[in-house]
Ligand code: KIV
């Protein structure tokens with residue numbers, strides 16, 4: 001059975017840009033429009049030309065530069081708006097005018113309160129119907145692709161809604177937009193509204209029914225899909241669901257729902273190149289300065305990330321256990337295993353193998369223990385953290401001296417002092433010392449406790465990973481008898497990392513001396 005196409009009407013540049021606090025320039029809008037072409041949307045609503053000279057310019061520029069999708073301009077049901085939009089769209093290869101008017105009693109009472117529109121609600125409705133028909137008729141003289149929006153359809157009186165829709169189709173409208181302007185409808189209600197329009201507007205077959213849902217109750221996507229299930233063949237929405245108040249239906253969610261649940265939406269398809277979703281989402285987020293929440297469906301940072309032990313384990317054994325979409329289908333290179341304190345051994349081993357480390361069971365166990373200790377203090381463990389742990393735990397030499405205890409006291413007006421306990425095979429030695437700073441004091445105390453005083457050639461510290469709970473990695477270079485030894489230490493506490501690095505360097509020195517004396521002896 002051949003499938004019917006659901007057209008995707010992107011209004012990121014019009015309804016999306018109406019989002020509080022955002023304003024895009026014409027060049028930025030053109031950039032987004034180019035990305036929407038790559039995404040292969042069917043219609044780009046480029047702006048509301050009569051609303052401002054900037055919007056006019058954006059619609060004009062996009063009409064001139066963009067080929068492929070239909071380019072649409074919004075108007076009120078007013079001749080002057082339509083004329084302005086017509087001029088802005090003059091160079092568009094496939095222009096559409098999207099005109100309309102408020103149809104619910106709340107909108108009529110609020111926007112058409114003046115007696116010049118009629119005294120009673122019935123008289124006002126008659127005026128509104130006349131304005132709608134005149135707007136469509138006027139447009140039809142120049143442009144054949146005409147979309148009519150019946151604003152606040154979700155709360156409109158049904159009889160009046162059917163009447164106005166029939167009249168505008170007779171006047172030349174080719175698309176009927178049924179906006180749930182205030183995001184008030186429940187999915188079953190909105191689906192039934194679309195079904196009822198199809199059943200009660202006699203000439204409805206001459207037009208495509210479009211759904212335009214707002215997200216005030218978080219139902220914009222669900223309502224749009226209910227509309228499709230009931231015969232709507234155009235969906236309006238925005239990238240990332242940006243838009244007025246709580247926003248519009250997120251196009252990536254609507255399309256991926258239809259794509260992923262082809263079994264449910266079996267007789268429809270879209271023309272969208274879903275692999276462009278990730279890029280589109282990032283571009284719109286960056287340009288509007290509206291970051292995508294990490295848990296946002298489809299395009300959020302965590303949408304393809306697995307973290308808990310059970311999930312990672314299941315995912316690694318069979319991706320479908322915890323993933324219903326493939327990351328590559330939205331343009332992401334791959335899923336992410338996020339390593340946290342809840343990650344199991346299997347997840348850790350997998351990541352280490354990807355990084356090129358092959359560990360024995362024992363080594364993995366040791367790494368895992370250390371991993372958990374560090375992960376407990378951090379939200380997320382990065383590759384650099386793992387590399388630092390491996391270098392510390394697995395590639396380390398025999399620890400002749402072990403830093404058992406370190407206490408440092410320092411502060412403004414205080415002489416920095418440190419006390420340490422160093423454990424060897426046979427004994428535990430304690431020492432305390434002062435220094436120029438906390439690290440210097442700790443190093444002096446370590447020299448006292450070990451009885452070894454190699455020359456400190458170099459000391460450096462760097463944050464291995466980002467964030468305030470980042471790991472610090474200290475590197476020290478010491479010399480003794482003309483030989484140089486380098487030690488490394490990591491910890492979320494930089495003084496501890498520094499002390500560990502110094503002890504590590506001393507241990508390397510001792511190990512080397514041991515090897516030399518064995519060779520001589
Ligand atoms: O939400 C709405 O009703 C609209 C119309 C102007 C189409 O954005």
Ligand code: ZN
Pocket residue numbers: 015179181212214
């Ligand atoms: Zn809207």
